[in-house]
Amino acid sequence: QAPKLKDQSLFKQQGLINGQWADAQSGETFTVTDPVNNAEIGTCPEMTRKEVAEAIDAARKAFADFRNTTPRERSTILKKWHQLCMENADDLAKILTWENGKPLAEAQGEVKYGSAFFEWFAEEAVRLYGDVIPSSTKGNRIITLKQPVGVVGIITPWNFPIAMITRKVGAAIAAGCTVVCKPGAETPYSALALAELGIRAGLPAGVFNIVTGEKNTKDIGLELTTNPSVRKISFTGSTAVGKILMQQSASTMKKCSFELGGNAPFIVFDDADIDLAVAGAIACKFRASGQTCVCANRIYVQKGIYDKFAKAFVEKVNGFKLGSGFDPDTTHGPLIHDRAVAKVKELVDDATSKGAKVLTGGEKSELGKNFWPPTVLGGMTNDMRIAKDEIFGAVAPLFEFESEDDVIALANDTDVGLAGYFYSNNVNRIWRVAEALEVGMVGVNCAIISDAVSPFGGVKESGFGREGSKYGLDEYTVIKSVTFGNT
């Protein structure tokens, strides 16, 4: 069902190039569907390399002026953009729920969290400080300037259709960069609504461009990563695609940030507050029906409390209500498409065939082919695929462990390292484990770690670069050193 928007003009079905809403020159479009029932929401232009090159060219031309705006001018645009997002939060959340499927309350949370990056980077834009460095040569003085890197190519996924864009675009604009963004083909309308608000906030033409495509995704990526005018690629998505984009970006030596897949361990030690740990594991695992890169992927529970934890955890999961995100009773929505359901089912079947027990869920839902019931698996072992693969769905696998050393070794036995969580009330253990986990972000007695003020990013094959925080701006700047002689 189409949600009723207060401002229907936020629902755009065209790309944005050089300040103009644009179709594909071929007239071709792709269809965007509601994950609840696969009903058509609308269409978007199937753009080709030609349109992407035009968008890049518009961004290159706009950069000539935009790079010379004052930080205060850019800050003012970002503040206004933040304010407009908050004023239109209900509409943004409805569009988000419609195309992504997450419950409306969660979508509202994402709008708030996502918009916070505009506010944060509005505040950071005016603090692009350099250094004054004493020189090794008598009479010389050195200063550094932080300058915008140039045109930025941004590729984002469907799981956070607003926040994944704002945390890149907010930083890019604050630094004085211009942007060409390709949102996930499943969720282009949140991105386009953001762009409409960006125009209203005063973004000059060509500063923020959006290209859309589904079947042409590879070509769009190829243009963004090989066009010499693009000086930076920022990507959030799978590790497999990240590797392709990094390889392609090497051709013109672009600066890169990659926020890729995770496989977060969530460890509950004997000395933890169990109620807190259960609540944390529920929030961390099942947010967005398990479709976030920082969701708990492997829940390790120490032997002495395993049964108690499992019982309390399953009770909570049994209280979930699966359904449309617009239904106020719904706690969890569908997965993004039936391929996601098929993958989750495959992982569950693999685990049960190797001895895991289904504690709840585990069978396809009758609500429709994109729905997967929240599932808990017990008796998990390290030879099961879930120990290595990112689930990206509502399956909580419980592993029992004996000692701290064992669980650290298990937690780190993966190629990726994005988030990790653990619960303990022993201060010495907290330091040891926080330092030993091979991840970019750790939650200690805390399961929701995303915050615009905190650096977000991974290690190992989860990628590199940090988003948000005082470091987020560095990804979009280059340091120039200027040496003054004869002073």
Ligand code: ADP
């Ligand atoms: P997900 O499973 O979250 O969609 P992907 O890594 O496949 O993860 O996709 C993330 C984003 O990258 C999406 O916008 C998608 O369209 C885009 N994408 C996928 N493959 C490519 C590619 N070869 N080149 C450029 N972008 C791509």
